[in-house]
Amino acid sequence: MEEKxxxxxxxxxxxxxxxxxxxxxxxxxxxxxxxxxxxHERLKEELKAYLGVSGLELFTNGHLSLEMVLQAFxxxxxxxxxxxxxxxxxxxxxxxxxxxxxxxxxEDDCTMDADRIESLITDRTCAIVPVHVYGHICDYExxxxxxxxxxxxxxxxxxxxxxxxxxxxxxxxxxxxxxxSFHATKVYNTVEGGAVTWNGEDPELSWLSDxxxxxxxxxxxxxxxxxxxxxxxxxxxxxxxMGLCNLRHVDEWIxxxxxxxxxxxxxxxxxxxxxxxxxxxxxKLNYAYxxxxxxxxxxxxxxxxxxxxxxxxxxxxYFFPCVNxxxxxxxxxxxxxxxxxxxxxxxxxxxxxxxxxxxxxVERTCRILKNCLS
Numbered sequence: 001m002e003e004k005x006x007x008x009x010x011x012x013x014x015x016x017x018x019x020x021x022x023x024x025x026x027x028x029x030x031x032x033x034x035x036x037x038x039x040h041e042r043l044k045e046e047l048k049a050y051l052g053v054s055g056l057e058l059f060t061n062g063h064l065s066l067e068m069v070l071q072a073f074x075x076x077x078x079x080x081x082x083x084x085x086x087x088x089x090x091x092x093x094x095x096x097x098x099x100x101x102x103x104x105x106x107e108d109d110c111t112m113d114a115d116r117i118e119s120l121i122t123d124r125t126c127a128i129v130p131v132h133v134y135g136h137i138c139d140y141e142x143x144x145x146x147x148x149x150x151x152x153x154x155x156x157x158x159x160x161x162x163x164x165x166x167x168x169x170x171x172x173x174x175x176x177x178x179x180x181s182f183h184a185t186k187v188y189n190t191v192e193g194g195a196v197t198w199n200g201e202d203p204e205l206s207w208l209s210d211x212x213x214x215x216x217x218x219x220x221x222x223x224x225x226x227x228x229x230x231x232x233x234x235x236x237x238x239x240x241x242m243g244l245c246n247l248r249h250v251d252e253w254i255x256x257x258x259x260x261x262x263x264x265x266x267x268x269x270x271x272x273x274x275x276x277x278x279x280x281x282x283x284k285l286n287y288a289y290x291x292x293x294x295x296x297x298x299x300x301x302x303x304x305x306x307x308x309x310x311x312x313x314x315x316x317x318y319f320f321p322c323v324n325x326x327x328x329x330x331x332x333x334x335x336x337x338x339x340x341x342x343x344x345x346x347x348x349x350x351x352x353x354x355x356x357x358x359x360x361x362v363e364r365t366c367r368i369l370k371n372c373l374s
Contacts, residue, residue: 055200062181062194190243256355
């Protein structure tokens with residue numbers, strides 16, 4: 001009997017090889033591989049147009065994008081964030097010498113519960129770092145109002161929100177700045193890469209581009225001048241070329257993801273024992289993830305996980321455990337302080353979703369899931 005093809009939670013999207021080959025041929029001729037080359041600059045401008053922003057800097061990955069934008073704002077003290085996120089969010093805060101303060105999440109979309117923020121603000125609070133989870137956009141209006149009232153910066157982890165908008169406003173324009181990841185697993189990838197975006201027309205942020213540029217390039221300001229203690233976070237030309245090619249196809253891929261999402265929705269909506277996150281009508285979603293919440297919690301979640309894995313289908317416990325349950329933060333953070341996030345982390349499973357995933361594979365995945373429930 002022929003072994004069933006393995007299905008992973010996601011698969012990196014790639015352009016037609018000929019498109020990539022056409023652009024990289026020039027790299028072989030020029031030998032210009034990095035240091036903000038012509039493809040880097042071209043990608044920067046095309047992403048500005050696509051995301052609807054006038055302020056954007058490219059980085060070698062999303063994590064360093066977040067680390068360096070936090071550094072750029074010269075923050076000190078406490079940062080309110082969420083434990084329901086990837087390790088990178090909290091690590092970037094801590095690696096900047098800042099203290100993370102965990103705010104619990106909302107059950108309906110897994111984003112930061114804005115109603116809990118003010119109770120966590122102290123005289124040491126300097127910023128809020130919310131996360132758009134699974135592409136579900138935070139309550140940006142309430143978060144913005146709280147930040148303005150208390151004089152705090154808002155920097156969004158928008159790793160899941162590429163190409164999205166809310167109320168007709170680009171997710172890339174929310175807060176003081178937003179970080180995007182272009183990792184291979186994302187809706188849009190440059191193999192590895194990332195960006196920081198902001199409203200470049202805001203006079204209060206006119207300095208940000210220059211500082212981010214210097215921070216990602218060793219703090220160099222001239223041939224014989226170094227003004228900042230910077231690092232190396234430059235996006236190379238090969239990654240920029242992949243980004244340019246993928247940008248041509250990303251809308252098509254998002255449309256295909258939407259179709260896959262609806263195949264799941266048709267089979268799982270209203271099913272006893274599971275819950276899907278609702279999509280607000282004012283949000284243009286990118287369908288990056290297919291999260292399913294199991295009402296019975298970890299026991300059923302793990303049962304489904306094992307059953308699918310045994311059939312060559314590999315979902316992901318995403319995010320599990322919560323960041324405040326990590327061993328590296330033991331004695332500093334406690335998952336018990338954010339009970340909703342803890343419960344959701346133990347109940348959620350993200351099912352495979354990518355543009356080429358067939359309806360037959362969705363059907364097989366859902367059939368195994370239903371068998372576990374019954």
